[in-house]
Amino acid sequence: MTIRTYILVWAxxxxxxxxxxxxxxxELGRLSIYTVIxxxxxxxxxxxxxxxxLLEEKRLLFKLLLPIALAxxxxxxxxxxxxxxAR
Amino acid sequence: MPGAEDTMDTSRxxxxxxxxxxxxxxxxxxxxxxxxVYRYRFPAEFRSASTVLSVADGAFNTAILITSxxxxxxxxxxxxxxxxxxxxxLLTGTxxxxxxxxxxxxxxxxxxxxxGLYPSSPVLLARSKGEVLYFGLYxxxxxxxxxxxxxGICLLSVLAVLTIKGRxxxxxxxxxxxxxxxxxxxxxxxxxxxxxxYLIA
Numbered sequence: 001m002t003i004r005t006y007i008l009v010w011a012x013x014x015x016x017x018x019x020x021x022x023x024x025x026x027e028l029g030r031l032s033i034y035t036v037i038x039x040x041x042x043x044x045x046x047x048x049x050x051x052x053x054l055l056e057e058k059r060l061l062f063k064l065l066l067p068i069a070l071a072x073x074x075x076x077x078x079x080x081x082x083x084x085x086a087r
Numbered sequence: 088m089p090g091a092e093d094t095m096d097t098s099r100x101x102x103x104x105x106x107x108x109x110x111x112x113x114x115x116x117x118x119x120x121x122x123x124v125y126r127y128r129f130p131a132e133f134r135s136a137s138t139v140l141s142v143a144d145g146a147f148n149t150a151i152l153i154t155s156x157x158x159x160x161x162x163x164x165x166x167x168x169x170x171x172x173x174x175x176x177l178l179t180g181t182x183x184x185x186x187x188x189x190x191x192x193x194x195x196x197x198x199x200x201x202x203g204l205y206p207s208s209p210v211l212l213a214r215s216k217g218e219v220l221y222f223g224l225y226x227x228x229x230x231x232x233x234x235x236x237x238x239g240i241c242l243l244s245v246l247a248v249l250t251i252k253g254r255x256x257x258x259x260x261x262x263x264x265x266x267x268x269x270x271x272x273x274x275x276x277x278x279x280x281x282x283x284x285y286l287i288a
Contacts, residue, residue: 006164010157017149017281021142024286036282043153044275051160052271059098062105069109073116077123084124 009050016043100261104268115276118228122283125220132217137287145285148191155184156274159267169257171250178247185240192233225284232280235273242266
């Protein structure tokens, strides 16, 4: 990866931060939470792929570790809400 | 054993770091789960409580952490190019940005304390249950995150010294690479904390 790539990712992260602040100011109602979470996920993806070098990772194990942890967390939260939402 | 170091695979060091990162994700994940449940149950209270926070402070701190993450990524980049001087400079810059983050965070907390808002304070307990839960989560999650930033500053200080001494180099990059991974993790956690606490429209 070149310095130019890092600079572009950095600029992208700052732009997305500005975007999330603006998005939160719009009256999006219920969509608002999904919008800011989606932007946060996009920013995290940039950090993981470029700054944490997962994009140039060759071993499958390293590529899979993070998705497995996030899937576990999603299952925790999802299963909890099958209970909470039904009360 | 000549040449043994050349064949040493840094992936073993990395797998340990990634397993640590996974455990950290689940540590904060438990708190994120609590947040989701309580926000689902008290949406209006979370919204009204969040107006106490300054979006400008939160956005400023987000930019600081993103820039510090960028600096660490560049430090690892220059280490791989075997140029220790910019590595040390970038690590010093990262430490300064981390300290600035803690100063802003500290002033935010001081501001809340000045308003009588701290865990179990009479002013806070006079508020509704949902708002008490919001501030409880706010102090625990940003506090735990700030502790991680503080540990990161200490860690990066040690790494900067080791780089100056030549113990970290292009031939031995694993420790700095892992320190960088830790700092990026701290950055990512804040990327989620910022919208969840500051940006409840």
